[in-house]
């Protein structure tokens with residue numbers, strides 16, 4: 001399909017601005033010619049209707065949760081309720097400038113304050129900042145808080161951050177960006193942290209650990225209480241990667257497991273859409289130990305009025321210029337307001353039920369990496385299929401032909417030929433059964449008509465794309481001619 | 482219940498397949514001593530109750546709809562009706578990051594188009610697919626420059642860079658071996674002499690903003706030459722609307738341009754979601770943070786788009802990645818793309834000229850008020866500093882309270898000795914009548 005630039009016709013206009021009601025001042029009059037650009041940026045020129053058709057056609061070449069099943073592990077692709085979207089588009093929030101006086105933005109501040117309280121209630125934490133723009137940004141913030149804590153105690157020798165090998169790539173990247181030395185911990189045969197290696201790694205120089213629980217293998221860390229106790233003995237802190245919180249709401253709280261600091265992914269657990277890549281929101285909650293270091297400002301309430309408090313002498317400072325992705329927070333606020341504690345517990349129950357059901361049924365034809373009760377997701381290892389010429393990538397591409405978005409592929413890195421499946425609680429039993437049926441069909445195809453997998457996908461707007469070419473001879477922008 | 486579709490009967494059938502009698506058995510790996518108490522949040526509630534709650538909250542936002550002369554990094558621009566209509570197509574907004582390109586061509590092509598537009602606006606070769614916002618983009622650019630200069634660790638930052646961005650930079654750099662030196666402004670402009678004195682062979686980059694925080698537009702070409710002689714880089718934060726007419730970052734010699742994309746079609750929304758853009762010279766592409774989209778072909782030779790150079794990124798390079806960013810601001814980048822397609826080449830220039838014209842008109846009208854003057858005689862875009870005869874914070878409060886006008890940003894909290902100064906922003910959404918009313922009200926409260 002054509003690009004905007006290839007549809008452009010010189011002189012064509014989309015929208016009209018009002019006529020200027022003040023004297024016109026051209027840049028070269030106001031600034032002098034040497035400050036004015038020599039050539040205007042070559043933006044496309046289209047009418048409104050062409051623009052609308054262009055993006056409508058593009059949308060038809062995209063696949064979202066509203067199109068169908070999207071069991072992308074670790075990403076919690078649950079349904080995004082439409083009332084969330086109504087909340088941001090139809091009520092009086094969009095016009096508010098982030099630097100308005102507190103008095104003029106009481107509604108926004110109340111949303112931030114209430115959401116903070118609710119998140120702390122769900123996770124068993126004391127306070128939170130809602131500034132981080134996504135999970136990774138929350139991780140970076142959390143690492144900064146851990147660093148500030150050790151600094152305040154004069155423990156400058158605490159330089160190591162322990163991270164299991166099953167962790168998401170953002171964990172080590174965030175710790176490194178914060179100046180920590182990353183120590184990778186292996187996992188044992190049950191998918192837990194290898195305790196012998198953990199004890200070996202533990203010493204006075206350890207600043208903390210970053211754990212995902214349930215882990216990215218979809219498994220609950222069975223030794224969590226011992227891990228927490230041991231780390232606290234050397235005054236190291238525990239960071240909870242909350243990407244998988246959807247599994248345990250109402251069943252256990254990171255605060256009670258011994259975590260000192262954590263992030264939430266509002267764009268996973270709390271139903272805000274992923275926007276084809278973002279925006280998300282990654283609030284960070286802490287216990288008493290880290291509360292003094294939270295970023296400024298925090299929202300305080302006095303008798304039903306809300307204000308931004310900057311007077312926090314031990315704060316690490318700002319981590320966003322403004323208040324973070326407020327529009328995303330508002331959607332999560334609506335979601336929690338609607339579900340309440342009881343509804344959230346039901347979310348986790350059905351998320352775990354759906355994952356276990358799917359795992360039990362798929363096990364007939366696919367090898368599960370860890371044969372344990374799983375939480376909200378599980379990982380299949382396709383080494384057997386890969387030997388027959390159908391690696392995980394081929395299975396994923398074939399799923400596209402059946403109109404299903406493939407699960408996460410090749411992650412976690414410690415599982416060979418990994419296919420990581422997270423159905424979420426919003427899917428029906430029929431959807432899960434159809435997925436099983438399709439997966440079994442693909443298993444048959446691998447035996448009987450392997451060419452179908454080599455050809456896949458055939459039902460998508462483009463066939464298999466050449467990623468090697470894109471990295472050898474990348475083209476980052478359109479150029480005329 | 483609500484969004485969980487199972488009936489009790491279906492749950493029973495599924496548990497039977499699992500051979501367990503209740504769902505709580507599936508949570509048996511959780512130690513009993515940490516069993517959670519009931520989550521104390523009321524509900525479930527219906528959509529009708531949500532709407533009532535939203536109405537109550539909306540009414541508490543007294544600032545909604547007031548004439549706004551406040552910018553400082555977030556700008557109130559006209560957004561064409563078609564923008565939200567298109568961005569709200571759920572094939573876009575309910576998708577994840579395009580890990581499976583064959584079923585994500587819509588978003589991938591749109592971001593490729595966005596990248597092209599950002600390169601055009603900034604006059605540079607390569608754009609990434611978005612960062613969180615303009616402020617974190619400045620930080621990403623600074624550490625990108627450190628890497629690109631083989632870990633030089635000094636960064637000189639002009640005080641004309643948004644003070645909120647600088648405070649973010651300060652927070653982040655405290656954790657790295659990064660020396661971050663702020664260079665005081667001189668009468669609202671960059672102190673080029675001071676930069677020359679401070680630059681050395683340990684300087685990874687100079688960071689400037691154009692127009693700067695005070696709205697002043699400048700030519701940084703000479704500074705670029707000077708830092709290039711020392712083999713350092715120039716990072717320039719730019720306003721994408723001003724970029725339609727201002728000598729581009731690339732033309733001025735910048736190696737990396739960053740900025741806040743919110744002015745391109747996104748509402749103010751109390752600070753977000755916004756979008757950070759980052760463009761650079763081709764030779765720096767392997768040091769860039771975040772996703773980058775490339776054109777390629779499918780197995781039949783048909784054009785298509787994929788994410789590329791992923792070995793820079795956290796999911797592959799982990800602790801050695803160029804950034805930790807994963808989820809970005811894709812939908813807001815799409816918004817910028819749709820906005821720019823709708824206003825087009827001529828339209829964006831017209832928006833820029835209207836901003837300039839209205840700001841010039843406001844300068845005249847407001848400085849005609851007794852005791853008020855435009856602080857510096859410098860060329861500006863859509864913001865400028867007004868010096869008042871008394872405390873600007875007090876005046877701004879009175880203008881809101883008595884006249885319902887949001888007059889601008891009092892600068893006392895941001896710069897020493899600027900207690901009487903007000904940063905005023907005027908865009909195409911401010912009418913002449915609003916500006917006249919502002920001038921009149923200002924005369925009354927002084």
Ligand SMILES: Cc1ncc(COP(=O)(O)O)c(C=O)c1O
Pocket residue numbers: 074075134135136137168170171212216241243244265280282806807808
């Ligand atoms: C386990 C885990 N941790 C962290 C992240 C990072 O979150 P985000 O993409 O919001 O930055 C993700 C999401 O991709 C994840 O799955």
